[in-house]
Amino acid sequence: MRRTWKLSETDLEALAIGAAILGAGGGGNPYLGKLRARALLRQGYEIRILPFDALEDSDIAVSVGGIGSPVVGIEKIEKGDECYRAVRALEAYTGYRATALIPAEVGGSNSVEALIASAYADLPVVDADGMGRAFPEVQMCSYFIYGVRPYPAALADEKGNTVILNKVPDMYWLEKLARTVAVDMGAAAGFALPLMSAEEVRRTAIPHTLTQALGLGRAALEARSRREDPIARLLEVAKGVLLFIGKVVDVQRRVEMGFARGQVRVEGFEVFRGSTLVIDIQNENLIACRDGEVVATVPDLITVLQLETAEPITTETLRYGFRVAIVGIPAHPRLKTPQAIEVVGPRAFGYDLGYRPLEGEV
Amino acid sequence: MIRVGIDVGGTNTDAVLMDGKQLLHWVKTPTTADVTGGVLKALELVLSESGFVPEKVGAVMIGTTHFTNAIVQRRGLVPTAVIRLGLPATQSLPPMVDWPEDLRTTLGEHIYLVHGGLEFDGRPISPLNPSELRRVAEDIRAKDVHNIAISAVFSPIKPEIEAEAARIVCEVIPDAKITLSSEIGRIGLIERENAAILNASLQDLGRSIVRAFSQALRDAGIHAPFYLTQNDGTLMNAGFAEKFPVLTIASGPTNSMRGAAFLSGIKEAIVVDVGGTTTDVGALHQGFPRQASIAVELGGVRTNFRMPDVFSLGLGGGSIVERDPLKIGPQSVGFRLTEESLVFGGNTLTATDIAVAAGMAKVGDAWRVKDLDSMFVEAAVEKIQLMLDEAVDRMLLSPEPVPVIVVGGGTILVRNKVGNLPTIKPNNYPVANAVGAAIAQISGEVDRVYALANTPREKALEEARSEAKQRAVGAGADPCTVEIVEIEDVPLAYLPGNATRIRVKAVGDLRHA
Numbered sequence: 001m002r003r004t005w006k007l008s009e010t011d012l013e014a015l016a017i018g019a020a021i022l023g024a025g026g027g028g029n030p031y032l033g034k035l036r037a038r039a040l041l042r043q044g045y046e047i048r049i050l051p052f053d054a055l056e057d058s059d060i061a062v063s064v065g066g067i068g069s070p071v072v073g074i075e076k077i078e079k080g081d082e083c084y085r086a087v088r089a090l091e092a093y094t095g096y097r098a099t100a101l102i103p104a105e106v107g108g109s110n111s112v113e114a115l116i117a118s119a120y121a122d123l124p125v126v127d128a129d130g131m132g133r134a135f136p137e138v139q140m141c142s143y144f145i146y147g148v149r150p151y152p153a154a155l156a157d158e159k160g161n162t163v164i165l166n167k168v169p170d171m172y173w174l175e176k177l178a179r180t181v182a183v184d185m186g187a188a189a190g191f192a193l194p195l196m197s198a199e200e201v202r203r204t205a206i207p208h209t210l211t212q213a214l215g216l217g218r219a220a221l222e223a224r225s226r227r228e229d230p231i232a233r234l235l236e237v238a239k240g241v242l243l244f245i246g247k248v249v250d251v252q253r254r255v256e257m258g259f260a261r262g263q264v265r266v267e268g269f270e271v272f273r274g275s276t277l278v279i280d281i282q283n284e285n286l287i288a289c290r291d292g293e294v295v296a297t298v299p300d301l302i303t304v305l306q307l308e309t310a311e312p313i314t315t316e317t318l319r320y321g322f323r324v325a326i327v328g329i330p331a332h333p334r335l336k337t338p339q340a341i342e343v344v345g346p347r348a349f350g351y352d353l354g355y356r357p358l359e360g361e362v
Numbered sequence: 363m364i365r366v367g368i369d370v371g372g373t374n375t376d377a378v379l380m381d382g383k384q385l386l387h388w389v390k391t392p393t394t395a396d397v398t399g400g401v402l403k404a405l406e407l408v409l410s411e412s413g414f415v416p417e418k419v420g421a422v423m424i425g426t427t428h429f430t431n432a433i434v435q436r437r438g439l440v441p442t443a444v445i446r447l448g449l450p451a452t453q454s455l456p457p458m459v460d461w462p463e464d465l466r467t468t469l470g471e472h473i474y475l476v477h478g479g480l481e482f483d484g485r486p487i488s489p490l491n492p493s494e495l496r497r498v499a500e501d502i503r504a505k506d507v508h509n510i511a512i513s514a515v516f517s518p519i520k521p522e523i524e525a526e527a528a529r530i531v532c533e534v535i536p537d538a539k540i541t542l543s544s545e546i547g548r549i550g551l552i553e554r555e556n557a558a559i560l561n562a563s564l565q566d567l568g569r570s571i572v573r574a575f576s577q578a579l580r581d582a583g584i585h586a587p588f589y590l591t592q593n594d595g596t597l598m599n600a601g602f603a604e605k606f607p608v609l610t611i612a613s614g615p616t617n618s619m620r621g622a623a624f625l626s627g628i629k630e631a632i633v634v635d636v637g638g639t640t641t642d643v644g645a646l647h648q649g650f651p652r653q654a655s656i657a658v659e660l661g662g663v664r665t666n667f668r669m670p671d672v673f674s675l676g677l678g679g680g681s682i683v684e685r686d687p688l689k690i691g692p693q694s695v696g697f698r699l700t701e702e703s704l705v706f707g708g709n710t711l712t713a714t715d716i717a718v719a720a721g722m723a724k725v726g727d728a729w730r731v732k733d734l735d736s737m738f739v740e741a742a743v744e745k746i747q748l749m750l751d752e753a754v755d756r757m758l759l760s761p762e763p764v765p766v767i768v769v770g771g772g773t774i775l776v777r778n779k780v781g782n783l784p785t786i787k788p789n790n791y792p793v794a795n796a797v798g799a800a801i802a803q804i805s806g807e808v809d810r811v812y813a814l815a816n817t818p819r820e821k822a823l824e825e826a827r828s829e830a831k832q833r834a835v836g837a838g839a840d841p842c843t844v845e846i847v848e849i850e851d852v853p854l855a856y857l858p859g860n861a862t863r864i865r866v867k868a869v870g871d872l873r874h875a
Contacts, residue, residue, distance in 0.1 A: 032552070036454045071863070072482050074550045076515050080454030116454075158451040159487070186451075186481040247758075321645075321757060 004048040004124045007115065012037055014217030019111035020312040021216050021234070022209070022329075024301040026284035027108015027134030028070030029314055032077060037112050040119045047115045050100050050124035052207040059198040060096050061126055062087050063143065065104030066113045067155070067178055068188035070316070073109060079158035082190030083117035089154040089162040090192045102126040102201065104141060104191070106209040107134030107284075108314075113190070125210065132206035132332045133301050136283045138178060139171035140344050142334055143194055146204035150174040153193035157185035165193075206332045212238075220310045230310035231325045240329040241360050243288055243295050244277040245270050245307065248322040253281075264304075264318055266326065277326060279304070281315045282349055288326065295359040297351075299336065299344045301329040328358045363420035363874060366584075367800025368404060369617060369793075370397075370426045376796040377404035379412050383801075385625075387412035388793045397428070397574040398581070405582040416583030421872065425591040425617045425799040428571050429564055429607045433661040438567035440509055441470040443502045444559050445495070447478030447514035447527055448551075451487050457513070457555055462662035469563050472507055474498045478523060479515030482811060482861065487515060490523065492530050499534035508535065511562040513543035513555035519810050521545070539565040546606065548809040549863060553666035560663060561608035568607030572600050589872075593669055595620045595650050595798070596805035596869055599838055608667075611660060615642045615672045617798030619651045622767040624801050625788035631765045632754050634780060635794065636772030638680040639694035643753040644672045646767075648847050650869075675753050679772035681713040683742055690745055704730050713775055716742045723774035746775050754781035769794035805869040806833025806844075814862050822864060823849065830868040839870030 007015070016034040019027070037047065055061075064083045066073070091097055101121065103114035106129040118125045130141035144150050150171040155178060156162045163181050168174045174193075182189040196204075219237040223230035235242055246268040253262040261282050268275040277295075280287040285302035288295050296302050304313045307323040335344055336355065346353040369376045371393060378388040389407040394400035401424070409416060432438045444457040457473050458466055476498060478490040502510065510531060517524045521544035528540045541562040547554030572590075579588055590603040593612040603610070615635065622633040629649035635642045645652040651670035658669045676692020680699040683690050695702040695710055702708035704715040705726025717723040719731040719739045754766055758781070766780045769791040779785045790797065808830045812822040831844045848867040 032455065035460055039455065039459060069482070069861075071549070074552075076448070076479070076481070076487070077452040077551060078454045079450050079452070160450070186485070186487065247755075323756060 002050065002124065003054040004050050007047040007049055009038055009041055011214060012041070014221055015111065015210070015214050016217065017220050017312070018213030018215065018217035019106060019108060020314070021238075021303050021305070022106050022132070022213055022301065023108035023134040023312065023314065024284045024303050025281065025313070025315040026136065027105065027110055028073055030109045030112055032074065033109045033112030033116070036078065036080065037115050037119070040116060045119035046122075047119050048124040049210060050126050052127050055100070055126065055198045055201060057198050059099045059201070061100045061102045061196050061198070061201050062090060062098040062192050063102045063104045063130055063141075063194060063196070064114045064117050064190065064192045065110040066188065067138070067182045067191040070109065072187040076186060076188055078188070080116065081120055082156050082158055083113045083192065084120040084190070085156040085162060086154040086190040086192035087117055087121060089156060089164060090152065090195060093152055093154065093164050094195055096195055098123060098195065100124050100126050102196075102205060103129040103210070105129055105131045105134055106213055107131060110134070111210075111213060117190070126201060126205070127210045128201065128205040128207045129209045130205060132209050132335060133299070134284055135344060138175040141171070142206055142340065143196065143200070143204045144171040145340050145343050146334075148194045148196055148200050148204055150194065153178060153191065155181050155185065156190045157188070159185070161185060204334075206334055224309060231305060231307070231327070234305070234310055235327060238327070238329045240327045241358055242325065243302070243328045243359065244268060244275070244290060244326040245272050246277065246324065248318060248320055248324060251319055262315070266324060279326070280351070283315065285315065286349055287346060287351060287353070288328070294353065294356050296328040297346045297353065297356050298349060299331040299340070299355070300358045301331060303327050303329065330358050364414065364418045365800045366405065366408060366419055366422045367796040367798070368401060368422065368424045369614070369795040369799055370401065370424065370428070371614070371795070375400040375404045376793045377408040378793050378796040378800050379408050379414065380797070380800045385790055385797060388790060388796065390793070397571055398578040401575060401578040402581050405578065405584065409582070417585075419584045419586045420874070421586050422579060422584060422588040423591060423597060423799040423802055424575055424588060425613045425795065426571070426610060427614055428610075429567065430611045430660070432564060432567055433560060433611075436465060436468050436661070439468050439563040440566050441472065441507050442509040442511060442559055442563040443472035443474065443505075443507045444511045444513070444555065445474045445476060445498055445527065445531070446555065447476055447490065447512070447523065449475055449477045449488060451479065451515060452551065455552065458559065460552070460664065461556075465661060465663065469559070470507065472502060472505060474501075478527065480517070480520055480523065482516060483813060484516075484519055490526060495527055495530045496534055499531045503535050508538055509562045509565050510535075510538050510540045511543065511555065511558040512540060513551065513558055515551060517542070517544040518549055518554075546608065547666050548865070549811070550666045553664050556663050557608055557665045557667060560660070560665070561606060564607040568604050571607070572604045576600060589802070591617055591799045591802050593667055594653070594805060594867075595802060597802045597838070597872060602837070611667060612669045614795065615644060616651050616670050617802070618642070618769055618795040619644045619646055619670065619798065620649070620801065621794030621796070621798030622646070622769045622788065623649045624797055625769070625790055625794055626767045626786050628765055628767060628786070631767050632757050632781070632783070634750060634754065634766060634768045634776070635770040636768065636775055637678045637770050638699060638772060639676070639678045639696055640674050641677045641750070641753065641772070642672045642674050643757050644670050645757045650847055671757070673753055673756055675749060677713065677746065677749050677775070679712070679714045679775065683711045683713060683716060685711070685738065688741055688745055690742065690749070713746065713772070716746070717774045720777070722777050725774070743777060747778060750776065751781045754783065803869045803871055804834055804837050804839035805867055806830045806835070806837055806839070807865070807867045808833070809863070809865045811861055811863050819862070822862070823851070823866070826864045826866040827868070830866040834868040834870050838873055840873040841870070844868050844870035
């Protein structure tokens with residue numbers, strides 16, 4: 001018997017909060033995903049987590065996630081087995097059989113997709129992912145950054161279509177073609193790739209991110225129920241940095257090249273009284289500047305939390321008047337090598353700015 | 363035109379009589395257990411005291427909490443079926459999946475998923491299947507269920523698809539009472555569908571309440587049309603209210619904010635409504651309450667109603683004051699204020715006693731609180747001030763100073779400026795709520811996803827504006843007074859063709875009959 005553990009309904013609650021925190025403002029709200037996973041558990045399905053160090057050399061892991069638009073996700077809810085069928089299509093095409101699944105992206109609603117697929121497939125989910133947070137595009141996956149082949153890939157929709165991308169020259173083409181297919185499928189599809197050996201997972205994945213999300217969510221829930229300061233608890237658990245406390249005084253949004261870009265201005269109070277913090281947004285929170293000085297940059301996580309409850313606030317729901325704490329959580333070292341920074345650092349998002357380590361990071 | 367505005371609250375039923383923009387008279391009467399009694403009493407009083415004959419009344423506007431209470435207390439809800447068009451999508455979360463168990467049971471679990479529904483760009487997910495719908499309708503008829511909610515994926519961008527399904531269901535169940543989700547909510551399938559289900563289950567209560575109001579008016583000799591107020595501060599006529607009772611939810615705070623705007627003549631402000639137990643703080647923008655953007659739960663059900671963004675704190679005239687350490691509220695003596703507070707000869711120290719002792723108010727017998735330590739009274743007054751300051755600061759939109767309007771029965775607790783902002787206590791402040799009902803306007807709204815690659819942004823906005831205006835006029839607004847009060851466009855990430863969600867609201871004055 002493999003060394004796995006079973007995810008409970010209570011774990012799901014915590015995981016959804018933690019995943020939203022790791023979403024760094026993006027990735028969509030995990031609420032509906034949590035409900036879907038909960039419905040499966042209540043029907044008797046099991047979700048099992050495989051600890052990162054319990055991977056065996058013979059394991060074959062398939063990474064899965066949804067691809068599409070978060071707004072479509074709140075209207076056209078999944079049939080349920082889209083990701084699962086994408087996995088099966090990839091298996092059929094390659095002739096390999098997966099022994100485990102792994103989330104493409106732990107941040108936001110995608111965290112739950114791998115769990116749901118795993119329940120259908122009766123396979124464990126590796127405690128790791130390809131982003132350690134949320135990112136807008138497929139090439140920003142650590143697997144590809146560290147040389148895992150970005151093909152073949154499978155997409156599946158609710159209508160019975162499955163599409164295989166047999167070969168692409170690089171991960172940027174993968175993003176482009178997969179996005180086009182997903183839009184034709186109705187801007188929501190299950191997406192499975194890459195199919196990896198245990199060695200590849202160990203070498204390229206961001207480890208322990210499911211348990212990290214779980215830990216963050218539990219900390220927030222516990223602090224709330226004990227009426228302790230949830231922000232302080234989260235900072236402790238996440239080894240994060242308090243960047244700012246204040247009130248949102250301006251939110252600007254626009255669309256550029258299919259991305260929701262914008263800026264949020266927060267005016268400080270308590271120890272930050274008199275200061276202003278500005279966050280640059282492209283789906284996720286990417287750069288934080290306090291009084292003109294850069295204090296955090298992508299790939300480190302910049303998360304906006306509701307001040308009283310530490311409830312994470314996604315970029316699309318941010319608005320005037322919110323009282324917030326802004327925390328920086330250091331990204332995993334695998335996202336901060338020169339190789340990774342080229343793909344997920346500020347310049348990859350069009351900023352004329354190099355990566356700066358998080359202010360006051362320990 | 364003479365209008366009567368009525369606010370049916372938990373404790374009091376207030377009525378105001380207005381001639382155009384002029385407030386002529388107001389009364390407060392106790393709310394009664396039966397619907398008709400308190401309303402009739404208030405109507406008779408306000409007319410007799412002001413000397414108007416019932417025939418002079420041109421319209422009656424009523425704000426009520428009946429339907430909110432029905433949902434929260436699970437009273438008067440009838441079994442309801444729900445049909446969702448979206449297969450093969452959406453199966454993972456069938457309707458009512460996240461509802462509290464007792465409410466699911468109350469409504470019965472008559473849940474049906476059928477083909478139909480749209481993609482984000484208007485393409486069908488799957489074609490509507492009339493024979494499938496007929497089979498579902500036959501099943502519902504066999505269960506003797508007549509209240510039905512119909513939802514479809516992306517129906518806000520093309521409401522016809524739900525209407526077509528309703529037509530087929532009606533062929534099988536001619537007396538079906540159907541609510542379409544697109545008539546009620548906006549993008550967000552689960553929340554919109556939830557609102558439609560609640561509305562369908564309130565149909566029978568809606569009919570009886572509306573008829574009870576109608577009876578009260580007739581008994582008072584008034585034959586003018588009457589309206590119910592909605593949560594967005596606008597009106598619906600009796601026929602519409604009977605069909606959409608769920609839209610009255612949260613109309614209370616909306617009415618008091620609208621009333622505050624009217625009484626003070628200020629359209630951009632923070633409104634502080636101090637009651638007996640709680641204080642509601644909201645923000646006015648262009649004379650309307652700012653809307654909450656997060657999902658609002660109602661009786662444990664997630665909805666995406668147009669709810670005012672209100673911060674409530676447990677502070678009111680009846681708040682109980684504890685001495686050591688100093689604590690004010692959230693416990694309150696409530697409607698027993700005139701028996702239990704010190705100034706009325708009772709034994710409980712309340713916020714009202716503090717106000718009297720500090721010389722801020724003259725109610726009850728001031729001598730009963732003359733022995734209170736003045737240092738303590740001052741500390742309590744400061745504490746109240748601090749609570750109000752914080753609540754106001756929380757609702758501020760921007761660093762620019764805006765005025766604060768204070769209304770409601772507990773206004774005596776407010777001594778100075780609130781939040782260090784210019785603070786106004788308008789005339790007739792105790793009945794801001796009923797005034798808000800009396801002056802309510804008619805609205806129309808559009809919430810739709812546009813592909814700006816195919817339609818230029820300006821054209822899409824123009825289309826949305828004119829449709830919102832048409833909807834307002836269709837609902838009874840005077841075309842000459844209709845104006846756009848809200849435009850919001852939110853780009854949808856990751857979608858090509860610059861997909862943008864545009865929301866426009868138009869309002870106008872009630873058309874004279």
